[in-house]
Amino acid sequence: MGVTIKDIAKHAGVSYSTVSKALRDSPLVKEPTKKKILAIAEEIGYQPNVAARSLVSKKSNTIGVIWPTIERVAHSALITRINQYLEDQGYTTLVSINRINTAVTTFNRFQVDAILLFEDTHSDYRFSSSVPVVSYGIASNQPEVPTIDANRREAMKEAVAYLHKLGHKEIIYIGEISEQDPLQADKIKGFKQGLMENNIPFSDEMLIPVPELEQYDGYIATKAMLDKEKKPSAIISSSYDCTKGILLAIKEYNLSIPGDISIISYDNVPQVEKLEYSITTVGVPLDTIAKEVTNILLDTIEGKQMDQSILLQPEINVAKSCRNLYS
Amino acid sequence: MGVTIKDIAKHAGVSYSTVSKALRDSPLVKEPTKKKILAIAEEIGYQPNVAARSLVSKKSNTIGVIWPTIERVAHSALITRINQYLEDQGYTTLVSINRINTAVTTFNRFQVDAILLFEDTHSDYRFSSSVPVVSYGIASNQPEVPTIDANRREAMKEAVAYLHKLGHKEIIYIGEISEQDPLQADKIKGFKQGLMENNIPFSDEMLIPVPELEQYDGYIATKAMLDKEKKPSAIISSSYDCTKGILLAIKEYNLSIPGDISIISYDNVPQVEKLEYSITTVGVPLDTIAKEVTNILLDTIEGKQMDQSILLQPEINVAKSCRNLYS
DNA sequence: TTGAAAGCGGTACCAC
């Protein structure tokens, strides 16, 4: 099987404890010796054995990500980035797609240094983990698990406030109207709250439901909406994909943005820049989330005490998709 | 930190080697002793330490899945199922979303028992792994890595043959027309070959390109196609998602299936049953693929020699979406 | 049927 440090030691004519030090770049080994050992290691294809290393050092330099809903593409971009940041910090990311309890057990057995949990729904699990757990998304029902999330409610409030400042009163919201999904419900709460704070009366017609947050759904919903007598002056879209569909429908109806209709989109994913129009967005930039999550994971590993719940503040990214009705 | 077998041994008043045997359900331990040990283990929350175990047994009961393109949702359903089958066999699945080389290294360090590699494109990597690797998708450029894949070409040939048998001659293909993606290119080759074998002349208008294989793309492409003078008698859709869009467009034009137009879809995902129409499909059932991949992984672990390339044969699943023009 | 002990591949401490 594999090459071990003892093999390297033999080749190099040194003891294997020296090899160990050299490989860990310890200052206790002379440069030439170190170089020689490293060269030999490379040459004979040495790969450190994680099992042995973490057995003694009680550290695996590995973060376990629990992502039971891989079929929902929502988090994949975020996970990709977090993975990148963790790699930069010398950590390896391993993903489990099992049920939460199974995954927690697996990662505990593997002695990962921390677990990052993605939750989409309020499920009724309970787990115990000797490894620290950090959760992204809705607040966990395990009070001891710190939760990080984007403040969706605030984002929507800001969107409404921004539109109101520009003179918009006929505002509609296109998104998933679901009680099941607390993430979506939160956005709607923010929308309503924003209306209230700006003295815009709410009515049910202001909520245009879509079955899912895909481009296609946004397209269909917008077309149906535009077929109606009364058109809004502004649309708040609840996701980037949705926005793509909305834009297409608007184009098909030969309406101009922001001339005929204004639009502001949730999600600060970098892709917005690739859209045909320059779209104003509101949300926590993906990269901000990724950095924040990474830092909190690393802090947690170092044993720092965390706040129970961290809500990341959204930012408005003003572009040219919202018309100022006062000017 | 964690509870070890020594803790259990103390509680049970036996030696820790007896505990080890009991936990592995060895026949060398008397039933009552075993029961007692198991009870204590459960009670004090014992979790075996994977590192220690795999260090000595050289087995981790873990399969590493390399899936660098999580953002492409295509494989997630398959991975979910494979994960399930492997779990049934006592294996844990760990996913890496890193670049292939990094992931192979990681999994080698972790001493997983086998690696399952998902490839989407012909990239020019090379890796060496002391752990056996099995690849799903296009043939790897590492000749020693066995590859499993669905025979897409054959599937498309069968689709054409089936339609031809029913009297169809104006057949179009809706899908991604990409040289980049060998999976898609293969389908088109099969389509053309099917036409040829059935003496239907091919023309470029028979290929309707879509930018991606999403529902939305199918919808738009079909609408554009239906706006034309000449309508085909049958459509071959290259993916399930695409089909959803196609159906919607057809519905919008008040055409009936299979009265006005026939349709056969690639992909034998179980979701087709949930569609509004009863759709004839062709492809290798997802479950067949999952089982096959699992078995090959397990065989590989046991050191059985594998064929270099395994192409899974597609099945036609006849429903009511194709009209018999002869009757 | 149970226990003692070697050793898997490393790390880290101690002595030289």
Next chain:
DNA sequence: GTGGTACCGCTTTCAA
């Protein structure tokens, strides 16, 4: 600076 060695948690002979 380098080498010797105990030990991390567990499996697996081998002896009792």
